[in-house]
Amino acid sequence: MTKYVFTTGGVVSSVGKGVLSASLGLLLEARGLRIAMMKFDPYINVDPGTMNPFEHGEVFVTDDGAETDLDLGHYQRFTRAKLSQKSNATTGGIYNAVIQKERRGEFLGKTVQVIPHITDEIKSRIRMLTADSEDPIDVAIIEIGGTVGDIESLPFLEALRQFRLDVGPPNCCFIHVTLVPFIAAAGELKTKPTQHSVRALRDIGIQPNVIVCRTGSHVMGPEQRHKVALFCDVTDDAIINAQDISPLYAIPLNFKRQKLDDTVLRLLGIEAPAGDLSEWEAMVERLVSAQEEVQIAAVGKYVNHDDAYKSINEAFVHAGAANDCKVRLTWVDSEQFEKGVDVAGALKSYHGILVGPGFGTRGIEGKIKAAQYAREAQVPYFGICLGMQMAVIELARNRLGLREAHSTEINPRTPDPVISLLSEQRGIQDLGGTMRLGAYRCELKPDTKARQAYGEDVIFERHRHRYEFNNAYLEAMVGKAGMVVSGIHPKGDHDLVEIIELKDHPWFCASQFHPEFKSTPLRPQPLFREFIAAALRHKAGT
Ligand code: GLN
Numbered sequence: 001m002t003k004y005v006f007t008t009g010g011v012v013s014s015v016g017k018g019v020l021s022a023s024l025g026l027l028l029e030a031r032g033l034r035i036a037m038m039k040f041d042p043y044i045n046v047d048p049g050t051m052n053p054f055e056h057g058e059v060f061v062t063d064d065g066a067e068t069d070l071d072l073g074h075y076q077r078f079t080r081a082k083l084s085q086k087s088n089a090t091t092g093g094i095y096n097a098v099i100q101k102e103r104r105g106e107f108l109g110k111t112v113q114v115i116p117h118i119t120d121e122i123k124s125r126i127r128m129l130t131a132d133s134e135d136p137i138d139v140a141i142i143e144i145g146g147t148v149g150d151i152e153s154l155p156f157l158e159a160l161r162q163f164r165l166d167v168g169p170p171n172c173c174f175i176h177v178t179l180v181p182f183i184a185a186a187g188e189l190k191t192k193p194t195q196h197s198v199r200a201l202r203d204i205g206i207q208p209n210v211i212v213c214r215t216g217s218h219v220m221g222p223e224q225r226h227k228v229a230l231f232c233d234v235t236d237d238a239i240i241n242a243q244d245i246s247p248l249y250a251i252p253l254n255f256k257r258q259k260l261d262d263t264v265l266r267l268l269g270i271e272a273p274a275g276d277l278s279e280w281e282a283m284v285e286r287l288v289s290a291q292e293e294v295q296i297a298a299v300g301k302y303v304n305h306d307d308a309y310k311s312i313n314e315a316f317v318h319a320g321a322a323n324d325c326k327v328r329l330t331w332v333d334s335e336q337f338e339k340g341v342d343v344a345g346a347l348k349s350y351h352g353i354l355v356g357p358g359f360g361t362r363g364i365e366g367k368i369k370a371a372q373y374a375r376e377a378q379v380p381y382f383g384i385c386l387g388m389q390m391a392v393i394e395l396a397r398n399r400l401g402l403r404e405a406h407s408t409e410i411n412p413r414t415p416d417p418v419i420s421l422l423s424e425q426r427g428i429q430d431l432g433g434t435m436r437l438g439a440y441r442c443e444l445k446p447d448t449k450a451r452q453a454y455g456e457d458v459i460f461e462r463h464r465h466r467y468e469f470n471n472a473y474l475e476a477m478v479g480k481a482g483m484v485v486s487g488i489h490p491k492g493d494h495d496l497v498e499i500i501e502l503k504d505h506p507w508f509c510a511s512q513f514h515p516e517f518k519s520t521p522l523r524p525q526p527l528f529r530e531f532i533a534a535a536l537r538h539k540a541g542t
Contacts, residue, residue, distance in 0.1 A: 010197030018071030057307030065438025334366030355387030383510025507534030
């Protein structure tokens with residue numbers, strides 16, 4: 001029978017519920033338990049796909065094409081939980097489903113209300129998560145976005161209160177992640193905000209069983225732990241101190257030392273063997289001990305939000321670990337190259353150049369110039385999605401002489417649309433959930449860098465785009481521009497170009513898909529790994 005862990009957040013947002021949930025997932029899996037993971041988001045967007053990543057953070061894509069919250073990226077990197085459309089639900093999605101049922105007359109004349117109809121829908125999502133899983137799920141870990149006390153999270157918390165009674169209180173464990181600030185003037189950590197936040201949770205009828213205290217760089221002493229335990233009515237062993245820890249992947253080891261998994265399993269009445277984290281520990285050790293450093297320029301719009309490219313940043317951490325080096329990723333503003341700044345001057349100190357995903361026109365010409373520089377100066381180049389499209393445009397312009405070649409996304413009237421709208425995208429008006437999304441089959445060509453990197457003939461990678469390489473230019477690009485198509489998605493009447501590379505270059509690879517979404521610290525993504533290996537060779541001058 002499935003047991004449930006619910007994680008809520010207190011005092012402030014961004015308190016680390018996602019990493020806590022993912023870490024617990026890892027610790028439970030290490031003990032042989034099968035887990036499922038899910039996140040509820042209290043905003044009204046039906047999914048985060050239409051939200052600005054520079055405000056909300058990256059949109060994480062699952063195999064089955066769900067556009068989800070970036071916390072699912074943490075779940076993916078820390079655990080083996082299968083993530084799908086069922087793993088993320090928002091207020092907008094829940095209301096949408098209830099309103100559609102109402103329109104179909106399924107409520108048989110009843111007044112449709114938050115309780116029970118919205119709460120029923122929330123509870124049914126939790127059941128759906130585990131219901132038709134091929135193998136029975138031992139523990140479902142469900143994170144509630146937002147902060148306790150917000151108006152938006154109320155229906156979710158009320159649904160959890162009911163759910164606990166539905167499945168029986170011993171089958172549920174509530175973990176509250178909260179901020180315990182250090183007040184410099186007093187010289188101590190203050191537990192009062194946490195007490196208030198737990199009181200707010202209790203008002204709704206939920207008594208947390210475990211309290212995880214974020215304390216910045218400070219560590220709680222036994223007295224402070226006891227104080228939180230006393231005021232919040234939990235046992236001392238259920239107070240977990242989450243001080244800031246780096247690297248990110250060492251965080252679960254801190255929770256393990258404090259026996260978070262033992263406490264949760266005791267509360268849920270589950271017996272499980274001690275568990276083995278040695279592979280994870282070895283990975284953390286490699287991360288920490290790497291001496292060599294490689295400098296990568298990520299050329300794009302200036303972004304002041306690390307989370308906007310969360311999975312890419314993490315995939316580089318994984319690729320670094322695989323190559324026993326640290327990857328320093330520096331964002332280089334592509335717009336400056338349009339204003340006369342010398343590309344070679346700005347990029348010459350880097351060992352590799354990345355042009356990543358993106359939408360819209362800003363900084364586009366600068367990205368094309370960066371691709372040209374990487375090709376001509378023989379610097380390793382990695383293009384992701386838009387980064388592949390820019391590399392194609394650059395080749396068409398500078399090797400085929402098609403001076404105005406472009407993507408129709410940027411210039412709908414270009415005489416040479418080397419990148420054009422996917423045929424199935426024609427006529428689509430709605431922006432939400434309508435891109436080419438999720439995993440598609442990609443067949444790799446022998447004797448290519450891509451085939452070498454993956455060591456397999458067929459791969460599945462995740463997509464999120466509307467535009468593609470225009471096959472009308474295939475012959476010229478392959479025949480005259482020296483482009484190698486190393487991966488294709490076979491598609492009945494025509495093949496979609498999925499990976500391109502260059503023959504006369506140490507390492508120039510670009511994919512239409514997003515390889516970052518499948519990278520994990522224990523299984524670094526092959527293209528990222530090989531790009532960093534090439535950057536190391538470039539650095540060494542070999
Ligand atoms: N804007 C491009 C497209 O829609 C690239 C998308 C991306 O980089 N994710 O095809």
